[in-house]
Amino acid sequence: MNTELTGVIFTYLLTLAIAIPLGRYIAKVFKGEKTWLDFLAPLDRFIFRFSGIDTKREMNWKQHLLALLTINSVWLVYAFVCLMAQGHLPLNPDANPGQSPDTAFNTAISFLVNCNLQHYSGESGATYFTQHFVFMFLHFVSAATGIAALVVVFRAMKDKVTDKLGNFWEYFVKSITRILLPISFVIAVIFAFNGMTTSYAGKDTFISMQGDTVHVSRGPVAPLVAIKHLGTNGGGWFGANSAHPIENPNYLTNTVELVAQVAIPIALVFALGFYLNKKKFAYVIFGVMTLGMLMLLIPTMNAELNGNPAIAKMGISQPTGAMEGKEVRFGPANSAYWSIVTTIISTGSVNSMHDSAMPVSGTMMLLGMMVNCFYGGCGVGILNFYIFIIVAVFISGLMVGRTPEFLGRKIEAREMKIASLIALLHPFIILVGLAISSYYVVNVAGADWAVKPSAWLNNPGTHGFSEMLYEYTSAAANNGSGFEGLGDGNIFWNYTTGIVMILGRFLPIIGPLAIAGLLANKKYIPESAGTLKSDTSTFGLMIFAVIVIIAALSFFPSLALGPIAEHFSLK
């Protein structure tokens, strides 16, 4: 077997080897059991005392949501102001200007919601101040928000009838001090010793071997790249993200970045099993998610390793596979693996340019974001999956003619209404956005705007359509990767994707929290012979079928017009 494939398999196995013990550790942290990082307890206590927080005050699901939404609003305002003013703030060695209001609107939301769609380039559109004090800060807190919301749902799934679901601030702060920050620190040190820059010195200039004068953007990149992956954020320091040789210098850093982004989403699945003492249920979820990943990964690997048929026709050799938009040090096999994990998980960092990938790969990346719960983002992946579980329980209940129950609680009309709305929201915001932008490209192509709709698309025909589809899908899934040929740095795209991102973030957090909160308050019915067992492979297949029907099929027409049509035209 060649070294490119062994590299991919090794990376995935290493991820599992880290994720399982990490899951046990995370469950311990939130159960309040002893862990080896307990020497950090004084730091937690100091943070709570400084902020005037009493962690003994338990909250119900509505209070949890109020706390979550309030602190997120504070960050939104803070980020927006900093981005507009960055030209006048310190730590700006390259003298970059402030962002325009529409770019700042988009960027602030983008980082707040863990999406990290970037309609600017890090080298010229941000300063060291905003990279650290806005982006890196939001990398931490947006990931912690997702984890904290998930822990509330874990807590609600216990068998006790209660409306007291713990303290939001405690879950949130511990996500940072006990999980994200210590692990990021270790990763950043590995990066620093592998050629990623860490100093605050600005651009450098040198004269090349051939005598050209070259400017090199640099910066304290390593700490940001660590949390960018660990927190499934994906917003990179440089325009080229993790394809950039400073942001991802070699195969080792690439492996660490890959492991870091998948570790927590998988660990949280196992944490669910440890937390509720339902390990078999966790295996079922993990099995469904892994099956989904493989079904997307294998066609992508195949397409990329076979190379571009249009280039093969020119008579040159593609010994490693399709190379447009890819880096030699990673190779197409690894880039294919990265492009799938970054889209099924809501990271959205890239180590190759997705716009130049084969149409089959593009289809698989889009499907990954359309489903958005094969592992999924930090915390929110399982929240999305939870919605599909509820729908699957309901449908299976109807099929066997019983009242649907999940973990000892009856699922009734109110919960089902919420679950259906959330499940339909995702296709709704993507397809409406796509319809509007397509209308502009076709009918108002010459509009007198700074960037005319006719100039949005970097590629003609079906591929251009895919660029727009990808952008809205990425925004709604809070992914952040892009078909970057799209001319998205203008008012139309900044505002429309900004709105899509904020809807695609908070409603899918509010929905599952509300359902879990309502269920926790209902009478607990102990398991009996008539109970639908949630920890069997039959139920796993049921969930998988629901995901395919709801998430994948609702997008089929748009996929057929975009990447699938391109695939059949490519000879």
Place this chain on the structure above:
Amino acid sequence: MKTYLLPSIKLTLILIVLTAGIYPLAIAGIGKFTPGKGDGETITYKGRVVGYANIGQKFTKDEYFWGRPSSVDYNAAGSGGSNKGPSNPDYLKQVEGRIEDFLKHNPDVTRSQIPAELVTASGSGLDPDLSPAGAKVQVARVAKVRGLSVDAVNKLVDEHTEQPLLGLFGPAKVNVLKLNVALDGLKK
């Protein structure tokens, strides 16, 4: 509202200090002990800095090994790929042009010997590497222009081929800048 707003603001302040202040400063401190001292590792030739080890640069002269096409023209103040789709007719024309240009400069090479990476743009526009095949295919040209033996240049490429991680994972590669610096060193 006060129950949530005030703690939110205070918590935000202290977490900014922790995650955006203390954490990166600690990493910057540790970075001082790394090979490039946290500023990035540079390559020196005859006492002059001629580039960064990890950042590709433009080589167009026949006497040097060429790197990959770059859609940012190796201007490291920015970065990015072409973002051209695989079926884009203009893009395919551009690739054909690169193939013809390469054949013109390397008359000993046939079409089927050209690996795709030499006629396709990298993702970052700053790719510092080639595959061993991408370097080998240029050996005849470089040797002829420099008046060196093909064997000597081949040997140099072999010496500069970096094997996969632990010999097991990932592709083998050749750093173009390091190879060209060594090439200039041969001449003396």
